[in-house]
Structure formats: structure tokens, C-alpha cells
Amino acid sequence: MKVLTGPMMSQEQRGTLCELAGLYGLLPAIACRLDWLTVDVLYRLAGWDLCPDALSDVSIAEAYGIPVKDFPN
Structure with missing residues (x-):
């Protein structure tokens, strides 16, 4: 499964x-409760690093060894 995270404060x-x-x-990433064991890759939108929820998503992905890639603009 491919997941997208990013700013989601508004x-x-x-x-x-x-x-x-x-x-x-x-x-x-906000659509449902993620089973991180089924995630193949996490893409992140620009500004992800300013959002606590997106920071958490990236930290979890890295802890599970899931590749994290920047989403192309």
C-alpha cells in the first residue's frame, strides 16, 4: 500500500x-487507521515537517523501515 502524508493542520x-x-x-494517512505493516512506501508533501501528525507518520515509517520519499511537486 502506498500512503501520502503532509500538512494537515487546517x-x-x-x-x-x-x-x-x-x-x-x-x-x-488521515483516511483511516493504518496498519503500518502493510505500507510499502510513504510519500510526503512539502511542509510535512511543520505538522506534528505528518512528523509522527514519518517517524513511524522510519521505525518500521518503510521507504519515505518526497512527493514530486
């Missing part, structure tokens, strides 16, 4: 995250 940011995830066939 309703607009959450909407953008979900919209981009849908356009690219990814699962937005």
Missing part, C-alpha cells in the same frame, strides 16, 4: 492531501 490542507492522494492512487 481543513484546506487536509482537503489538499486527500485530493492529491486520490489523483495519484495513494491512501491519505
Whole structure:
């Protein structure tokens, strides 16, 4: 499963995250409870490092050895 995380501190940011995830066939990290053992790769949007939830997503992925990649702009 491919997951997308990023800034999600406002309703607009959450909407953008979900919209981009849908356009690219990814699962937005806020869509459901993730079973991190089934995640193949975590993509992160610009500004992810300013959002505590996205920082947590990246930390969990790194702890599980899941590849983390920047989403192309």
C-alpha cells in the first residue's frame, strides 16, 4: 500500500492531501487507521515537517523501515 502524508493542520490542507492522494492512487494517512505493516512506501508533501501528525507518520515509517520519499511537486 502506498500512503501520502503532509500538512494537515487546517481543513484546506487536509482537503489538499486527500485530493492529491486520490489523483495519484495513494491512501491519505488521515483516511483511516493504518496498519503500518502493510505500507510499502510513504510519500510526503512539502511542509510535512511543520505538522506534528505528518512528523509522527514519518517517524513511524522510519521505525518500521518503510521507504519515505518526497512527493514530486
